Amino acid sequence: MIKKNAIILAAGKSNRFAPFTYEKPKGLFRVKGEILVERQIEQLREAGVEDICIVVGYMKEKFFYLEDKYGVKLIINNTFASKGNIVSLYAAREYLGNTFICCADHYYPENPFMDDNKDNVSYRLCSYKMGKFREFEVDCSDAGVITGSYIGGHDAYAMVGQAYFNEGFSKTFRMLLEREIDDFGVASMFWEEFYAKHEKQLTLYCKKVNDSAVLEFDSVNDLRRFDSEFLMNVDSEIVTNICKVLGCKPEEINDINVIQAGLTNVSFCFTVNGAKYVYRHPGGTSGNIVNRKSEVYTQTKAKEIGADKTLIYIDEEGWKISHFVENIMECDFEKYPDQLDKAMEYLRAVHEVEVSENAEVKHYDLVSEALRLMKLACATKGNLFVEFADIINKVTKLGEYVKEDMDKYGMKYTLCHNDVYEPNFLATSDGGFYLIDWEFGGINDPASDICGMLCRYYYTDEQIEFYLKKFFGRELTYEEHRHYIAFIPICGFYFFCWSLYKGSAGEEDGFFFLQCYRTCNRFLDKAIASYESEQ
Template sequence: MNIQEMELMNILKCHSYKRQRDLSEVSGYSLGKVNSMLKSLTEQEYLDEKLHLTEKARQLYEMHRPKQAIILAAGSGMRMVPINVEVPKGMLEVKNEPLIERIICQLREIQVTDIKIVVGFMKEQYEYLIDKYNVILVFNEHYATRNNLYSLAKVKECLENAYIIPCDIWCEESPFSSFELYSWYMVNEQEDEESMIKINRKRELRTVGEMENGNRMIGIAYVCTEEARRLKKKIEEMTGYKRYNHVFWEEAAFVQDRMLFYPKVVSSQKVFEINTLEELRDLDENSDQLNSELLDIISNTLSCDLKEIVEIEALKKGMTNRSFRFRCKNKRYIMRIPGEGTGEMINRSQEYNVYQVVGKEGICDPVCYINPDNGYKITEFLENARVCDPMNPRDVKRCMDYLREVHQKRFEVEHTFDIFLQIEQYESYWKGEKSIYRDYIETKNKMYELKRYIDSQEKEWTLTHIDAVPDNFLFVNDRIYLIDWEYAGMQDPHVDVAMFAIYSMYDRDKVEELIDAYFENHCPEEVRTKIYCYIAVCGFLWSNWCEYKRICGVEFGEYSLRQYRYAKEYYKIAKERISHE
């Protein structure tokens, strides 16, 4: 039985059509095609002479009857900024009803009550559903670092005769049925350049070519037994490799260039995927989630109506914060939202005081709003800006000249950034866990050896950026801005040179060039040795920082490993230089 015949069977199950012409009008197939399919279905004994379903057909429907459902609700929905800071995307309300509750109720209407919800981000907000609907919550501990392939892997034993549903879908009419005949994946009629699949002439879902647009992928699927077994096997294979950490589950549903499922096409006016605040606003301008604290802050700061806040888009997730860009009154801005674990790591009141100093001097990007309690910040978006290229000597020289000028202004604040105190503090955040490095204690003791040398050196104490890395130097036309002062405090300014080096992952030759650029080829040897010490201890500092972030579910890959290597390698270099002084 082919897809067209199965679609015709579904029509006949719902309605008792007697005339082929009526079936042609309802199905969209030509009269000749309908007659041919009816003949084939009769010969296969799925229909009798009166076009009624036979016992064989009823058994086939029973074999494929929906038995369970999986709702994928683990992700943070970064594109839903700023709402995603306050609620998980499955709890967005449309017409006074949470998205996930609407999905659950539509499933229960067809007697599908075995419902598993894979949760992660703000998982606690889904807990009440256990009592209200008797659902099962499954926790995906990798929700922050991996895509939804891993969510589906958590419930891979529950794929047979199951619906797979993303939680950020709103369907005007229920997309579910008490009977199914084949595995399908839902798309709509719109073209989408981000889609990986397209319906071909054989009514199959195939991968798009490099220059093609695909059909808009909705994400809802129904999986019958045979396809469930194949999908499960593919998921097990893929989740064994890191290269699949960031893929969607749909990639496991392909055999070469063809999807395991047939297409189910719905109207773009019937099913809505809600990825952004503006999509939510278009669907329900009275949604409670539009009464967002963050939107109110923007509105009050910029003296604008909420509807004037448009073109909201999440920016790449940074190491410390989440940020999103938006437009208001023909001008673009960036709002920063502190990330996981930053409440312990950064004193926002101290950061506020730093911005009161550097903001007045025009050194950083223009700050419109900063909250000293929670760290929310709004800055003007600098159009046509680019970051420093650490491999471009001219860029590096300009940054070092600018950094030196900032240091020479001798700004002062009331707090310091004590590197060794921070090392101990970050370590305390591990909450009793041991370091992942076997020789951590030995390496830590070596850092304290270097501390004795650092403490013995003369220093010029001034406001130091601490995070003066290439990405925080913005080139805008003929001037430079130094942004993101959240770690700043009183310290030896030469720490900033060390920080630039380790973030750029420089080798020793590049470090030498960097020091020469900052000191204009006049760096005293004892200062050079001190900077090598800073490279070691700051590498150790950020390694500790990365270990804490790892506990919070954020992984930095090579960056964290390289920071630990800086600690060990530059300890040797510094000790050798010290011994010759």
């Protein structure tokens, strides 16, 4: 009897299952009372397959218990986020023999490994799918051999579920893979694409099964149609939080859809008993740039003064539940002057908030904070302090000048939003207007709010003067004008460093990255000269 083994691919993140995949990998979801990957392991063992490898990557440590529980071998793929799953097979290539190739998040109602493959041929399960699909469409010969495969298709047979490689297939596949893994584009492929590239050298049969033989859940709502109790058994802090705040049961949570994979967080909307809400889940690197106690304080104050009436509950761990805002329209201060007027009104109201002495609110020094973020970014981007030494020296000098203004001219530090720009305002067609996302809220120079907006877009000198006057509601004094113009390059430098840090962590670094750098350079020398001309 031929001894068979299995390789289970479990490295991916499964973004379509956010937010729950921010807590655990999809392969560890509990469905119909069983953990998906554990169900597969047990089905393999039932079929006599004891030698099982699992390739892990995303939240890999959550799979470690499987070695003790089942005696499987874990293989780590740390490039899962930037490469295709061919790299997972490459990591496990020495285990290719008479091998089942599986995905950890598939669900088989009946054991598919108890097959009748008497001739030990290599095959891929395929089922007929109506309409458009994302899987690989296949063409087959009269003998059942796959003669063509293409990403995506419609009204055709598609690759689904596990594959099986016999020893001869595995030997050739491994030889080709080792020879070409470093060729351009290969590491970004699905393993099915790599096979298709070598179809003439690799004979793979099409093993046809009913569409119900393999379940590949595409979304949380799709999974819940199969397992109505999924949310009750998902062991999710997110579900627990929602139920606690809204006083509902897990089964009453419906229509879950990700609406923003943000620069710092992920947000999703959902309904409970017909009402629509938004849950904000903190992102992986947010702890390095967000003070959650300060956010809770400023977010709460924003609700009290009417700047953000969406808030229902915010927690110091970083999660938040808000009302969903309907009828959102474009927020454009150039096109809609009334929006700008309201925005400036909100900022002035925030700056007038009396902050109690015992409040746990972060005090910002944008130059120091920027340099801290740059230092973190150096871990992957090299010595940025050498590369940007000239700008650092100038910004540091300018930072001292603007600090001196505070006592010299009676300027006051106030409660600030610290992340003001159009995307953080919500306007509605029925006149609603909100200033949202208070993650960076804290005590700062009030110039940081208006200048944080002016540094992220290209504004002419005339537009800048217009915005400053709108912000003050009057003409600025000479000292105020000099101070606020100086704060534009300081804010530009801060958000430039913020973007450096985000990029160093492999996350979206913001559309304003380059513009902030340009703005900093545009105003830096002029601002310094305005102070030094009086010395």
